[in-house]
Amino acid sequence: MFEVHQNPQPRTEAERAAILADPGFGLHFSDHMALATWTADLGWHDREVGAYRPFQLDPASAVLHYAQEIFEGLKAYRHANDSIWLFRPDKNAERFARSAARLALPVLPTEDFLSSIETLVTTDQAWVPGGGESNLYIRPFMFANEVFLGVRPARTVTYCCIASPAAAYFPNGVQPVNIWLSMNYVRAAGPGGMGAAKTGGNYAASLVAQQEAYEHGCEQVLFLDGAERKWVEELGGMNVYLVAGDELITPALEGTILEGVTRDSVLTLGAERGLVIQERRIAIDEVLDGIESGAITEIFACGTAAVINPIGSIKTAEKTYTINGGQSGPHTDGLRSTLLDIQYGRAEDTHGWMHKVC
C-alpha cells in the first residue's frame, strides 16, 4: 500500500494546462512521486505517494560512485472515454526484478511496483494528457542510497517513481531515423555483462558513441556484440527488427540485449500479420549485404518511447546504406498503427495487454 500524502502546493490548473499544451519530453513532472525505502534490517518500508520534491543525497551516497542503479519506462494512456490505462505493466515489473537481481539490488515485489504506479497515476490523473498520441511517461527507478564508499551491495536503497507528461513522439508524422554503426564502442560487455539489465551504466557507456553518431549526421547508434563485433545487438535504447520477404527477424535474447516489451509485442503482432518470425543471430554483413541486394526491405527500431521507428539508413565510416529509399515500409507502418491502436483503445485488446488504472 502506497499511502497518499497530497502535495500541499500543487501546480494551479492554469499552470498544468500550459504544460500539457506543449509538454515536450522529460521536461515537466507531475505533482507527486512514489517512494519506498529498503534497508537490510527492515526490508521494504515507508511506501508513500507524496509531493514531487528533490532528494537530499549525501555526497558519499553509493550510487554517485558505483552506479548501482536500475530503471524502467512505461506510459499511461488516456482513452477516448477518459479512462486511463497502462500497457503490459507486469512485464516492466518482471524486468525491474531481473535488473535488480543483476545489479545486486533488492527485488521490489510486483504488487508494490504496480501499486506505486497505479497510486501515482490515480493521484495525478489530471496530468495524463489527452488527444493525439500524447501520454504520461512513467519512470520507476531504484538506487543505492547508503552513505558508504566501500564496494559492496548497498544496505540502504531508495525506490522512486516519477511521471512526466509527454507529447506525441512524432507530432509531424513518422520520421525515419538515420543510424550510425558503431565500430569503436559497444554498449554492453557481452555474456556475463549487464546488457540485459535496464541500468544507467549501459546508457553512460553508449553516450560517446551517440556523440560520434551526431558528428556523422546520424541520430542514433546501432551496437554490435562486445565479444566479436560481428552480431547485431540493438540501438542505445531500442530493439531492432528486419523485414526480408515474409520474414520478420530480430536478434535472439542471449543475455546481452534488453528484453523490450515492445520487442515482445511485435513478435506477437508480426505473426498475426502472417510474417514468419525469426529470433536468431544476425551478422552485420548479412544486414548490409541484404540492404544492398534489396533482400532486406524494411528495418525498424522499437521501444516504449518511439513505439516503432523506421530506420532510413545505416551509416558506416565507408558508406551509407539506405533502406527502402529512406522511407518507412508497409510492415513498419502496419505494426506501428496496430500497436498504437491497442494502446490508445482504438482497437480491441485481444491479448489482454491493457491494464486499467482509473
Ligand SMILES: *Cc1c(COP(=O)(O)O)cnc(C)c1O
Ligand atoms: C528500455 C530499452 C529498450 C526498449 O524496451 P521497451 O520495453 O520496449 O521500452 C530497448 N533497449 C534498451 C537498451 C532499453 O533500455
